[in-house]
Amino acid sequence: MKASYVIIGAGISGCSIAYNLAKKGVKDIIVVEKHYLTAGATGRCGAGVRQQWGTEMNCRLAKASIDFFSIAKDELGYQGDIEFKQEGYLIVAVNEEEDKQFAKNVILQNSLGIPSRKITKEEAKEIVPHLNTDVILSATFCPTDGHLNPFTMTDAYYQAAKRLGVTFLFREEVKSIVVKNDKIEKVITTNHEIHTSNVINAAGGYAKEIGDMVNVAIPVYAERHEILVTEPVEKIQGPMVMSFGMNIYCQQVPHGSFLMGRSNPFEKPSHNIESSWQFLDEMAKTVCTLLPPIGNLRVIRQWAGSYNMSPDRQPIIGTTDLPGFYVACGFSGHGFMFAPMTGLLLSEIILGEPLTIDITDLHIDRFKTARDIVIEKSVV
Template identity: 35%
Template sequence: MSGAVHRLSALPPSAAVVVIGGGVMGTSIAYHLARAGVRDVVLVERGELAEGSTSRAAGGVRAQFSDELNIQLGARSLEAFARFGSEPGHEIGLHRVGYLFLLSEPQDVAGFEAGVALQQSLGVPSRMIDPDEAQRLSPLIVTEGLLAAAFSPDDGHCTPEAVVQGYAVGARRHGATVARHCEVLDIETRGEEISAVVTSRGRIATDTVVCAAGAWSRSVGAMVGVELPVEPLRRQIAVTEAIPGLPSSLPMTIDFSSSFYFHAEGPGLLVGMSDPDETPGFSTERHERWLPGLCQAMERRAPGLLDRRTTGGWAGLYEVTPDHNALIGSAVGLSRFLYATGFSGHGFLQGPAVGEVVRDLVLGREPFVDVTPLRADRFAAHDLRPEANCV
């Protein structure tokens, strides 16, 4: 690794904006800023691009949320993913096969009925369907105990690493510097203004910083006395062997009560589920503690998968906030320290839209959607904004 660092080009001594974090959020923000004509945008990433949470995401993209802001961010991002091949110009393996939420509890049915009504009012073509239609869409499931389902055909999944590379290439094309193996050590301030970002590869004079460091954002905020209440939480994913006869239209399928989900991954499936016994921490080592719960969920909802061998998998980190909703905004008491973090499992799918929003906040323009309810200080004011459709 030291040889790779040695060959990296020198950092510019100054920047109009420094973006911290080389995942989907950071690269999207850098791309949108540079494309808007902001000169001297510098993105710094302590490792390789996308090597944090983004590369370990399941890749789902959707607008099916319970929160109006999340619906708008998701829908705007779906539009961007659909044109990604031309802007910024990169193949991302987008499969618009839909999202299918399976509902087995009366309160969940009621919640999704309200959510679908809100989504439809905002132009999202989601709908409630019966168990038989759900099984036709996703033939691996069984319908015993299933009361209803929610489906939107515009949703789907794509390749997270490809999205990051597309944004990074596009950002460079528009003049941004993307600096890998560049760890942020400190952020210098003078009074209520930022003066520089100190990195392992040198000092960058700047008056504007955007924190898009995902699960590591709390420590970045602490450098300037800004509380970003983000906790890392491990989530695991497994990939199965080839499953003959998988329909090409198989949707991302989520058993909502258990959080068990799957979608096609090559000739097999990508399978995941939350672990209720997981405690916050930065470990991404795989363990087998989650497997009994996963098998129990499979037996209940997709028993045919129990006989399928796993061929791989990984663990990654969710960046979780107290209300499972994002932090987007500008710090109070410190000029031009912005943040976009804490997405609690839906950051990848909102990356394109949030890149637009943060670009406009940096430039002093009004974003396409009002994100002030997602400010980080809402917790001090006990103004929580819970998102119910988390998996």
């Protein structure tokens, strides 16, 4: 087999990159996926899309991505329902430090055209009536943040890419990448040898291992994050409710179920994605404190997925020291919501086009230099 570009990973990032390259006229693209569509982090994520970030870069990527999601169904010609819902994110401040930081975040967000606002806890209770305001100081709210179905959204990219001629190889694992004289020669999978000079690493939790195959050291690691879903009930909550201090995000999806997750600060880097009873225990305590009536709902399933963590919690997108080897990884739990920009911007980099958003600062070389990196703190 021959390919102009081999993309590793059929999560939303890989599918978006494939679609954007194909739309710009690139032929003979092959996407290789170890399991099935959305088997990795995309299909395990919390299905939220937000613009309320603490770094300018993340704000810009998120806003432009949400602008795309709002027209994605028509743009991609998708028959199904991507379940895009814009009822906001309510981010609650639970201590003085967060209260002050959120005020600064809102100024930054507003300067970039993101319609977030700082609100009192009484105003927050009007938006989410079952919120326990005894445990919060204030909140920020952005009405254009929201929800999107990760499975159908990825399927929309996948089907659009296929129509543009992209080949997808599922249940095939990349075993090695042959490089000679600083030039990629071929990708060897469990079933094929694909001759190519270009490889795009969109392998999510396994991005580091793919980098190691070509001796490009990518400073990322996989970290388990757990999540659960309740039985569906009538709609009682519009926005995603989130707290960094209490360590929780919780939303009611259009289907009626509540989805919620939190991080484990003691989690060690690994590819473990098994569920734990400790998560269930901590999650129940946290949600019953912040959103007490949710305690009456039954948990029906829990699962886990890998965040691909970067040192500054911002993505790594662009070229590398090896010609023809590109990376789109290190999303630190936010690859789903940035995917439209990941695909667009990486295709622009690859084809040498002017960039829609300047993402020079997301290049992997930022970790080589001594200058301070800007760390995103608004992460659960």
